[in-house]
Amino acid sequence: MLRIALPNKGRLAEDTRDLFADAGLEVRSRGDRALTASLGAEFEAIFVRAQDIPEVVADGAADAGVTGWDLVVESERELATLLDLEFGACRVVVAARDDSPCTSLESIVGAPRVATVFPRLARRFFGNAGRAVEIVPVSGAAEIAPHLGIADIIVDLTSTGSTLRVNGLREIATVLESSARLVAAAPVPAQKDMTDRQRAIGDLVAALASVIRARGRRYLMANVPRAALDRVKEVLPGINGPTVIDILNGGTYVAVHAVVAAGCVYRTIAALKALGGSGILVTRIERLMP
Numbered sequence: 001m002l003r004i005a006l007p008n009k010g011r012l013a014e015d016t017r018d019l020f021a022d023a024g025l026e027v028r029s030r031g032d033r034a035l036t037a038s039l040g041a042e043f044e045a046i047f048v049r050a051q052d053i054p055e056v057v058a059d060g061a062a063d064a065g066v067t068g069w070d071l072v073v074e075s076e077r078e079l080a081t082l083l084d085l086e087f088g089a090c091r092v093v094v095a096a097r098d099d100s101p102c103t104s105l106e107s108i109v110g111a112p113r114v115a116t117v118f119p120r121l122a123r124r125f126f127g128n129a130g131r132a133v134e135i136v137p138v139s140g141a142a143e144i145a146p147h148l149g150i151a152d153i154i155v156d157l158t159s160t161g162s163t164l165r166v167n168g169l170r171e172i173a174t175v176l177e178s179s180a181r182l183v184a185a186a187p188v189p190a191q192k193d194m195t196d197r198q199r200a201i202g203d204l205v206a207a208l209a210s211v212i213r214a215r216g217r218r219y220l221m222a223n224v225p226r227a228a229l230d231r232v233k234e235v236l237p238g239i240n241g242p243t244v245i246d247i248l249n250g251g252t253y254v255a256v257h258a259v260v261a262a263g264c265v266y267r268t269i270a271a272l273k274a275l276g277g278s279g280i281l282v283t284r285i286e287r288l289m290p
Contacts, residue, residue, distance in 0.1 A: 001042065001043065002063045002064075003044050003046055003061070003062040003063050004043050004044070004065060004066070004204070005045075005048045005056045005057055005062035005066070006020075006048070006065070006066055007048070007066060007067065008047035008049060008050075011088070012050055012067070012068065012180060013047075015085075019208060022211045022286065023207040023211045023287075024207065025204075026040075027045055042203075043204065046061075048065070050068060050071055051074075053065040053071070054067060054074075054077045054079055055077060057183055057184060057185060058078065058079055063201060065184075066181070066182055067181065067183065068179070069179060070121070072183055079183040079185060080185070082183060082205050083181065083209055083212075085180040085181060085182060086179060086212055088178070089159065089177075089179045090159045090178050090179070091159075091175075091176065092118060092178065093174050094114075094173040095154050095172065096152070096169065097147070097170075098168050098169065102153055103170075104172050104173065105131060107172075108133075108153075111133055111134055112133055112151075112153055113136050113152050114133045114135050114152070114155055115136045115138050115146070115150055115154045115155075116137065116156065117140060117142060118157075118175075121155070121175060122135055122155040122175070136150060142154040142156040143156065143169060154169070155175060157178075182204075182205065182208065211286070211287055213289075214285040214287050216262050217260070218265050218282050219282070219284075219285050220257070220258055220265065221256070221279075221280070221281045221282075221283075222255070222278070223253045223254070223256075223277065223278050223279040224253065224254060224276060224277045225276045228275045229256075235271040235272060236256060242256040243257040269282070
């Protein structure tokens with residue numbers, strides 16, 4: 001039974017459970033406070049604070065884990081990203097008060113105090129930028145530090161920047177872009193050198209990736225005139241072009257199937273109708289393998 005470390009609470013935990021469920025790996029626990037749960041026949045979930053998952057995976061207590069890339073970088077543990085899960089998007093940024101003379105990294109003078117929940121990441125960032133700073137580690141609510149005189153600037157996490165603006169702060173630099181990742185201890189061996197456990201992790205990656213790949217896509221089917229196929233191929237590029245199928249007693253019509261982006265389905269349907277298409281059907285896709 002392979003162990004997968006999952007976030008124990010918050011939006012990251014909810015999105016992770018939804019993704020695993022869509023991949024056929026529903027989290028089944030004995031109760032809301034359970035520390036472990038079943039993830040199908042091959043995997044066991046262990047619930048850990050997101051910030052502790054890099055340590056848990058790097059130390060071998062779990063075979064893989066899901067956490068934010070910002071937390072992986074902050075941990076400074078040697079981990080490999082197996083898959084970008086494409087949720088939990090955010091940025092680690094440098095911010096200063098609106099009335100501060102600091103408007104960019106170049107405008108930082110002296111050795112200002114920097115409040116942050118990412119002391120290692122911040123220290124490395126300013127060091128690489130050639131800026132001397134004094135790091136002030138905090139456990140949360142870094143936004144208040146400049147207003148209390150605890151620090152001159154902060155390094156903090158933001159998604160839209162609205163919390164910073166509400167608290168009278170402005171961004172002056174981006175430290176890191178982050179999202180939820182599936183990680184494992186590095187290095188990842190080549191396929192021929194993999195153990196059964198590592199191959200099982202590879203199967204997990206493939207299952208999750210198929211769900212991510214299918215999101216934002218739709219499967220479209222339509223009957224179109226055979227004579228218009230060249231133009232239909234321009235409308236339905238699909239992954240490798242549309243699949244064309246003869247219709248029994250279809251005469252001059254054939255059926256075309258293709259995967260299309262959800263955001264342009266309405267335009268695709270209009271274009272197919274303009275070419276004489278009919279019997280158009282659009283369905284959601286649960287998984288999509290390359």
